[in-house]
Amino acid sequence: xxxxxxxxxxGSIIDDASNLKTFLAAFARxxxxxxLVHGGGKIATKLAADLSIPQQMVDGRRITDQETLKVxxxxxAGWINKQLVAQLNALASxxxxxxxxxxxxxxxxxxxxxxxxxxxxxxxxQVQTDLLLSLLQNNLNIIIAPITQDESGQLLNTNADTIAxxxxxxxxxxxxxxLVYSFEKKGVLKDVxxxxxxxxxxxxxxxxxxxEQHSIFAGMIPKLDNAFAAISSGVSKVIIGDAMELSELxxxxxxTTIS
Amino acid sequence: xxxxxxxxxxGSIIDDASNLKTFLAAFARxxxxxxLVHGGGKIATKLAADLSIPQQMVDGRRITDQETLKVxxxxxAGWINKQLVAQLNALASxxxxxxxxxxxxxxxxxxxxxxxxxxxxxxxxQVQTDLLLSLLQNNLNIIIAPITQDESGQLLNTNADTIAxxxxxxxxxxxxxxLVYSFEKKGVLKDVxxxxxxxxxxxxxxxxxxxEQHSIFAGMIPKLDNAFAAISSGVSKVIIGDAMELSELxxxxxxTTIS
Numbered sequence: 442x443x444x445x446x447x448x449x450x451x452g453s454i455i456d457d458a459s460n461l462k463t464f465l466a467a468f469a470r471x472x473x474x475x476x477l478v479h480g481g482g483k484i485a486t487k488l489a490a491d492l493s494i495p496q497q498m499v500d501g502r503r504i505t506d507q508e509t510l511k512v513x514x515x516x517x518a519g520w521i522n523k524q525l526v527a528q529l530n531a532l533a534s535x536x537x538x539x540x541x542x543x544x545x546x547x548x549x550x551x552x553x554x555x556x557x558x559x560x561x562x563x564x565x566x567q568v569q570t571d572l573l574l575s576l577l578q579n580n581l582n583i584i585i586a587p588i589t590q591d592e593s594g595q596l597l598n599t600n601a602d603t604i605a606x607x608x609x610x611x612x613x614x615x616x617x618x619x620l621v622y623s624f625e626k627k628g629v630l631k632d633v634x635x636x637x638x639x640x641x642x643x644x645x646x647x648x649x650x651x652x653e654q655h656s657i658f659a660g661m662i663p664k665l666d667n668a669f670a671a672i673s674s675g676v677s678k679v680i681i682g683d684a685m686e687l688s689e690l691x692x693x694x695x696x697t698t699i700s
Numbered sequence: 701x702x703x704x705x706x707x708x709x710x711g712s713i714i715d716d717a718s719n720l721k722t723f724l725a726a727f728a729r730x731x732x733x734x735x736l737v738h739g740g741g742k743i744a745t746k747l748a749a750d751l752s753i754p755q756q757m758v759d760g761r762r763i764t765d766q767e768t769l770k771v772x773x774x775x776x777a778g779w780i781n782k783q784l785v786a787q788l789n790a791l792a793s794x795x796x797x798x799x800x801x802x803x804x805x806x807x808x809x810x811x812x813x814x815x816x817x818x819x820x821x822x823x824x825x826q827v828q829t830d831l832l833l834s835l836l837q838n839n840l841n842i843i844i845a846p847i848t849q850d851e852s853g854q855l856l857n858t859n860a861d862t863i864a865x866x867x868x869x870x871x872x873x874x875x876x877x878x879l880v881y882s883f884e885k886k887g888v889l890k891d892v893x894x895x896x897x898x899x900x901x902x903x904x905x906x907x908x909x910x911x912e913q914h915s916i917f918a919g920m921i922p923k924l925d926n927a928f929a930a931i932s933s934g935v936s937k938v939i940i941g942d943a944m945e946l947s948e949l950x951x952x953x954x955x956t957t958i959s
Binding site: 514517545595 | 750770786847849852
């Protein structure tokens with residue numbers, strides 16, 4: 442198969458119509474097969490507020506009771522997913538929008554945690570690639586909302602970064618796969634206060650060195666650990682950077698490439 | 701291809717968890733290829749009320765301003781579509797949920813009306829069958845939410861009965877297609893006040909006779925006109941009846957069969 446790009450786009454891009462338009466135009470222009478994974482947290486948070494559904498975040502994860510599950514399913518799999526699809530179709534970049542529950546492409550289970558009840562939050566067990574391969578071979582972009590289900594048919598709110606990573610790992614058995622985390626930052630910074638200090642490439646050796654020198658922002662360590670885990674599972678490279686420079690990220694002219 | 705069933709399920713079934721469970725179990729048991737078209741009007745109306753978005757209906761159609769479009773897209777393509785998918789998957793009846801915008805399976809345009817501005821309401825121009833055929837050949841049920849888009853990427857709220865009919869017409873070129881309208885009524889009644897007066901079969905000759913005798917409920921005439929239009933476009937038969945008796949409808953043991 443052609444090279445495959447799996448692109449996660451962060452919520453702050455989706456919240457801004459003009460940024461989203463710029464991002465989607467660049468996405469449509471990428472040559473090769475493409476999967477886009479999105480969230481939409483701020484729109485969900487606003488809808489929950491409008492409906493007076495209290496929201497609680499623990500470790501950056503949304504505690505998902507029944508009413509919150511309904512909100513995130515409506516916002517992610519409904520409003521945002523179909524907006525992205527319709528805009529890409531209008532750009533002559535044919536797209537289909539699904540979530541992890543569709544055709545059981547992702548099998549998940551309700552998170553078990555010793556101390557915290559996250560509610561209807563899912564952790565990924567397995568990615569089934571058959572439908573994804575078939576849709577890509579039909580020359581469709583696949584737009585994925587971060588909702589999954591368990592075997593009983595319970596929908597589950599699931600982290601979009603994790604979904605992008607798990608799909609990239611599974612698809613790397615079938616295609617040269619690049620995983621892109623695009624958001625509002627320029628990449629991995631040497632100096633967290635200096636947006637111009639982006640480290641262009643990081644390999645395992647440099648990563649160890651940066652960690653030993655404590656010259657890497659602590660909040661970036663889990664992201665980089667995940668990136669190296671993806672690479673050791675067969676993903677060709679992982680790119681982290683600014684969603685407003687998607688073409689440059691893909692070409693290695695912007696952001697941080699991990700390989 | 702195997703026989704194809706295109707089933708529209710009415711909103712009052714979706715509103716009731718127990719009725720929905722009964723319906724989906726029967727749907728999962730149908731032999732052959734299956735497409736399910738759903739609405740979800742009452743849930744959308746309730747969400748609009750919870751968000752204090754005023755709703756206005758004209759001739760049974762929802763005037764769809766920007767905020768209402770968001771509500772119906774969230775409810776139909778998000779919450780309801782993914783609930784149906786997850787429940788069918790859990791019944792080992794693999795299903796994918798999409799809307800008319802996905803892969804541009806339906807091309808629509810914003811309704812033009814001389815006197816009434818319906819807002820973001822779509823009328824269907826064309827159904828593209830490629831993706832539908834490919835998904836059915838992958839042994840997936842297709843669950844379709846009644847949201848479409850126009851060529852500019854504008855999402856449009858679109859009548860689910862019409863979508864079911866247009867898909868049935870287009871698919872009848874590829875498979876022996878049965879179109880089922882399942883809802884809370886027993887079928888076409890000879891006496892509108894007597895649920896036991898279901899007319900089991902209606903052909904063109906009987907329909908003319910019933911109309912001349914004025915022995916058919918006026919509200920049923922557009923539905924029957926549509927059914928005969930579908931048949932003259934190649935659909936094998938149209939069945940109208942009780943969603944709680946789906947197996948019997950398919951077998952001709954319940955409801956009204958139009959052919």
